[in-house]
Amino acid sequence: MKIWRMAFRNILRMKRRSLITTLAMAFALGIMIVYSCLMDGLVHDMEKNATMLEMGHVQIHAPGYLESPSIYKRIEDPESLVASLQNAGFHASYRLFASGLAARGNASAGVQFRGVDPTLESDTTRLPHHLLEGKWLDEKEPKNVVLGKRLAQTLSAKVSDEIVVVSQASDGSIANELYIVAGILKSVGEIVDRSGLFMTVSAFRELMVMPEGSHEIVIAVPPEQELQDALPAIKKIAQGLDVKTWEQLNPALAEMINSADAFLIPLIVITYMAIAIVILNAMLMAVFERIHEYGVMKALGVGPFSVFRLVLIEAFIMTHGAAILGLATGVPLAFYLETHGIDLGIFAQGATISGVAIDLVWRSLVSVSSILMPLIFLYILVLLGTMYPAIKAARLKPVDAIHHH
Amino acid sequence: MRKLFYKNMVQIWTFVFVIFFIVSLLAPITSQTADPDAHAILKKIDDLWRGTSSKAILTMKVKTIHWERTLTMEAWSQGTDKTLVKVIKPLKERGTATLKVKNEAYNYLPKTDRAIKLTAAMMLGSWMGSHFTNDDLVKESRMSEDYDPSISFSGKREGADIIELTLTPKPEAPVVWGKLIVIVHANDLQPIRITYYDEDMIKAREMTFSDYKLASGRMVPMRMIMRPTDKPKEFTEIIYNELIFDVAIPEGFFSLAQLRH
Numbered sequence: 001m002k003i004w005r006m007a008f009r010n011i012l013r014m015k016r017r018s019l020i021t022t023l024a025m026a027f028a029l030g031i032m033i034v035y036s037c038l039m040d041g042l043v044h045d046m047e048k049n050a051t052m053l054e055m056g057h058v059q060i061h062a063p064g065y066l067e068s069p070s071i072y073k074r075i076e077d078p079e080s081l082v083a084s085l086q087n088a089g090f091h092a093s094y095r096l097f098a099s100g101l102a103a104r105g106n107a108s109a110g111v112q113f114r115g116v117d118p119t120l121e122s123d124t125t126r127l128p129h130h131l132l133e134g135k136w137l138d139e140k141e142p143k144n145v146v147l148g149k150r151l152a153q154t155l156s157a158k159v160s161d162e163i164v165v166v167s168q169a170s171d172g173s174i175a176n177e178l179y180i181v182a183g184i185l186k187s188v189g190e191i192v193d194r195s196g197l198f199m200t201v202s203a204f205r206e207l208m209v210m211p212e213g214s215h216e217i218v219i220a221v222p223p224e225q226e227l228q229d230a231l232p233a234i235k236k237i238a239q240g241l242d243v244k245t246w247e248q249l250n251p252a253l254a255e256m257i258n259s260a261d262a263f264l265i266p267l268i269v270i271t272y273m274a275i276a277i278v279i280l281n282a283m284l285m286a287v288f289e290r291i292h293e294y295g296v297m298k299a300l301g302v303g304p305f306s307v308f309r310l311v312l313i314e315a316f317i318m319t320h321g322a323a324i325l326g327l328a329t330g331v332p333l334a335f336y337l338e339t340h341g342i343d344l345g346i347f348a349q350g351a352t353i354s355g356v357a358i359d360l361v362w363r364s365l366v367s368v369s370s371i372l373m374p375l376i377f378l379y380i381l382v383l384l385g386t387m388y389p390a391i392k393a394a395r396l397k398p399v400d401a402i403h404h405h
Numbered sequence: 406m407r408k409l410f411y412k413n414m415v416q417i418w419t420f421v422f423v424i425f426f427i428v429s430l431l432a433p434i435t436s437q438t439a440d441p442d443a444h445a446i447l448k449k450i451d452d453l454w455r456g457t458s459s460k461a462i463l464t465m466k467v468k469t470i471h472w473e474r475t476l477t478m479e480a481w482s483q484g485t486d487k488t489l490v491k492v493i494k495p496l497k498e499r500g501t502a503t504l505k506v507k508n509e510a511y512n513y514l515p516k517t518d519r520a521i522k523l524t525a526a527m528m529l530g531s532w533m534g535s536h537f538t539n540d541d542l543v544k545e546s547r548m549s550e551d552y553d554p555s556i557s558f559s560g561k562r563e564g565a566d567i568i569e570l571t572l573t574p575k576p577e578a579p580v581v582w583g584k585l586i587v588i589v590h591a592n593d594l595q596p597i598r599i600t601y602y603d604e605d606m607i608k609a610r611e612m613t614f615s616d617y618k619l620a621s622g623r624m625v626p627m628r629m630i631m632r633p634t635d636k637p638k639e640f641t642e643i644i645y646n647e648l649i650f651d652v653a654i655p656e657g658f659f660s661l662a663q664l665r666h
Contacts, residue, residue, distance in 0.1 A: 072471055101530075103521045110526060164519045166512065168534045172472040174498055176514040 003306060007313040017289070021282040022322045025378065028275040029326025030333065032374030035271055037334035037364035038342075043260045044365045050253050051246050052126050054188050056093075056218035057227050058234055059249060061242045065215060071098050071170050074213030075241060082120065084237045085219060090230070093120035094214040096204045100167025100175065102197055104155040111151060111197040113167065115204025115214075124220045127188065134159035134183030142203040144182035148196035152184045159183065165197065169209040177207050272377060279378075280385040283315060287389030294393045295401020304394035311390035312383075319382045323375060331371060337364040443554035443570055449594050450587065451549050453625055458483045458654050462493075462647040467535045469639045476533065477646075487659040488542070492533070502664050503532070503542060510543050513664035520661050529581065536610070536631045536641040540581065551578040552585060559591065566591035582609070593617075595626060608634045621650035 011018045051057050060081070065073040075081065078094035085092040096115035101108055118137040122128040128136040137144055147157060157163055161181045169175040179199065187193055205211055217238070221230045227245060235243050247254035287294075294307055341363035461480045467473065477494040488505040492498045500515035510523040528540040544551070552572035559568045572585035586600040596614045603609045610633045614626035627645040657663070 101521070101527065103519070106522060108521060108524055108527070164514065164517045164521060166514060166521060168531065170471070172467060172469065172474045172534050173495075174501055174514070174534060176501075176516050178517040178519070 003310055003313060007310055007317055010310075010314055011317060014286075017286060018318060021286060022318045022325065024278050024282050025319060025322030025382070026325035026329070028278055029322060029374055029378050030330030032272065032275065032377065033326070033330030033371055034334050034337065034364065036268070036370035036374055037366050038337065038362065039264045039268070040367060040370050041338065041363045041365035043257060043264070045363060046253075046260065047257050050250065050257065052220065053130060054125055054127050054192060054218075055246050055249060056125060057221045058219040058231070058243060058245050060217040060219070060234075060238045061215065061244075063240070063242050066242065066244070069097065069215070071208065071210065071215070074215060075217060076213055078214035078217055081217060081238065085217070085234070088233050088237060089222060089225075090234065091124040091220040091222070093117060093124040093218050094201075095121075095216040095218065096201060096208075096210065096213075097215045098167060098170075098204070098208050098210075100165055102151070102155060102163050102165045104157050104161060104163045107155050109151060109154045110195060111165070112191065112195045113165070113204060113208070114192075114196055114198045115201045115208075116198055117201050124218055127185070130186050130188060132184045132186045134181065136183055137198060137200050138182075139200055139202070141182070142200050142206075143178075143180050144199075145179040145203075146183040146185060146198040147181055148185055148193045149187050150193045151195055151197065152181070154194075157181050157184075165207070167208065169207070171209045173209060175207050175209070177203075179203075272381075276381050276385065279381050283382070283385045284389050286314075287311060287393055291393070291396065291401050294396050295398045295403075298396060299398040299402065307396075308390045308394035311393050312386055315382050315386040315390075319379060323378065326378070327371070327375070330374075331366070334364050334366045334371075337362075338366050339363075443556050444549065446568060446570060446589055446594050447549045447552070447554045447572070447587070450589065450596050451547065453596070454482070454648075457651050460647075460649050460652045460654075461645055464644045464646055465533070465535060466642040466644075468641075470636070474534070481654060481658065483654055483659060485547070489659055489663065490542075501533070504659060504661065504664055505543055506659055508543060510539060511661060511664070513661075518665070520664055536633050536639065544580075548572060548585070548587075551575060551580050554587070557586075565597075567597065568594075593624060595624060610634055616644075620645070620648040623650060 060075065062073040062075050075094070082092045082094055093116065096113075098113045100111055100113055102111040103109075116137065118128065118139055122136070131146070132149060134146070137146055145163070147155070147163075152158070155163060159181055163179055163181060165175075165177055165179060167175040185192065185196065185198075188196070199207070201214075219234060221227050231243070231245065297307060298304070341361035343361050459480075459482045463478055463480060465476045465478060467476075474495075476492055476498070478490050478492050480488065480490045482488045486505070486507045489502065491502040492500065500513070502513040504511045504513065504520070511520040512523060513520045523539050523543070528543065529538050531537070532539050532542050548554075552574055554570045554572050557569050557571040560566070562569075568589050568591050570587040570589070572587060574580045574582065574584070581604075583602045583604040583606045585602070586598075588597045588599075589595060590597060595617050598614065599612045600608060601610045601612075610631060612629055612631045614629055616626060616628040617624055618627050620627075625645075625648065627648070629643045630640055631642075632640045
């Protein structure tokens with residue numbers, strides 16, 4: 001017990017040095033917690049953006065559609081298929097695609113018409129909430145369309161502008177119609193940004209003379225369910241159709257997300273190493289400043305093991321303090337960044353990875369492991385960082401130490 | 406010595422003979438590259454439907470594996486660079502029109518009351534759902550401007566006297582084809598068939614002509630069929646129901662304002 005009292009006294013005796021050491025460790029811990037949470041958030045957001053924004057977790061197409069898309073390769077009766085998928089606990093929405101031309105004034109652009117059910121789409125993907133300006137489609141307003149970001153730029157179209165579209169309907173006739181721009185999307189992905197022209201399913205059916213069928217069904221698996229577990233059920237419902245997961249649809253992106261952890265490890269190692277040096281330095285200084293003192297202790301008959309324990313106990317008392325302080329600042333900050341994020345919009349206009357937009361607000365993701373790991377790491381670091389000075393102190397020869405300056 | 410001279414003479418004569426033989430082989434090729442006949446034939450095909458002006462009523466039948474439809478259209482032309490085509494039937498598409506003035510073309514859509522300018526990117530798109538492209542329309546009657554013709558065959562083939570022209574694009578010509586093979590009747594130079602090859606010299610499509618008739622004192626094929634090679638079951642057929650040359654067309658007829666009428 002005596003040794004604990006000594007340790008406390010030693011810490012309190014040198015208030016300023018103890019405070020600096022504790023604060024350095026607390027600061028290091030806080031940084032590590034926030035950093036881990038941010039990195040987790042980055043990976044998580046990438047995956048969420050990739051899937052929930054537009055792609056969904058699973059997509060269904062008619063066989064051969066993905067290899068060579070054609071308005072005639074349809075999924076028959078998508079309404080009942082979506083209903084069965086919903087009964088099985090999934091979120092699902094069907095989409096209709098056709099290519100054509102949109103023009104406004106003298107500007108024109110090749111576009112992809114995308115007929116969607118406004119309500120089902122809201123239920124399945126985040127697309128309806130991903131608007132730069134204006135509003136999402138409404139079944140009651142069939143003349144409204146929503147444009148991809150770059151398409152709107154090409155046509156210099158703004159909300160409530162009129163645009164003309166032309167195409168060849170599925171019966172061969174000339175499809176042409178005048179629409180009103182209701183909304184413009186934020187960056188979603190290459191294809192949608194450049195050529196996406198969203199309209200309601202009924203508007204699409206009328207324009208393209210396609211009374212039934214659809215080209216794509218997009219499915220979101222509820223968060224509590226694993227994709228691989230859900231797949232057999234989806235395949236059973238969509239028998240005879242082409243069922244693909246988002247990883248199969250965009251393998252480059254899946255690869256990137258899956259290897260993101262590997263990417264982050266060197267970054268984390270570098271950060272932690274820098275922090276380890278800070279802690280080690282503080283500990284070394286604390287011991288070497290007091291070599292004279294330890295010499296006196298040893299001269300008074302304190303055994304080497306007691307000196308060793310004393311140094312370690314001092315370090316651990318300070319580490320406890322630092323842990324409490326670090327957690328008290330790092331965890332709330334990580335939580336704050338989870339809700340508010342860091343707005344990168346001031347640095348970049350919008351970015352895409354493998355054709356999928358990434359969010360410009362960088363949010364953290366707080367998890368037990370991303371708090372516990374830095375904490376454990378701090379203790380290990382302190383233990384390693386103190387071991388050398390502690391051994392050094394224990395092995396001091398009293399006479400040399402007392403004469404040491 | 407004499408013997409040697411003799412031997413040399415044989416060699417010289419052999420040499421001269423071989424040279425002559427090679428030159429005689431090359432002769433037709435060199436004369437082809439600047440064949441005035443080939444140019445004249447091509448010019449005649451270009452000018453077939455071209456007068457000072459023309460007015461026509463034509464039927465266009467388009468057949469694809471998914472649908473089949475027939476459009477009746479009215480067409481006017483003036484000189485080489487003014488064309489206006491308007492749909493009369495079916496009723497749903499009545500008034501849909503294409504206007505071409507020089508190298509600019511517009512599609513007018515009555516339902517939206519808008520005219521859309523055809524940009525470079527749309528040139529390879531289908532014209533009114535047919536197997537003709539917008540590019541065909543804009544570049545009609547200018548084969549002699551864009552291609553160098555040469556006669557590649559002349560004589561009897563499939564029981565008819567024909568002349569076959571091979572057209573290669575001029576170096577700077579803005580064309581999408583690798584070459585064209587044009588076959589005409591040898592006697593009256595009426596076109597029989599134009600075969601289009603892509604840039605890899607693979608056959609892409611074929612247009613055949615038939616039903617040669619007199620219109621305003623001119624012999625013209627009244628029926629044309631375009632068949633894409635990669636879609637053997639599809640074709641577009643154009644039949645002239647009426648064709649009058651040298652009609653009076655009012656000033657300002659080929660304008661965007663006219664499209665609305």
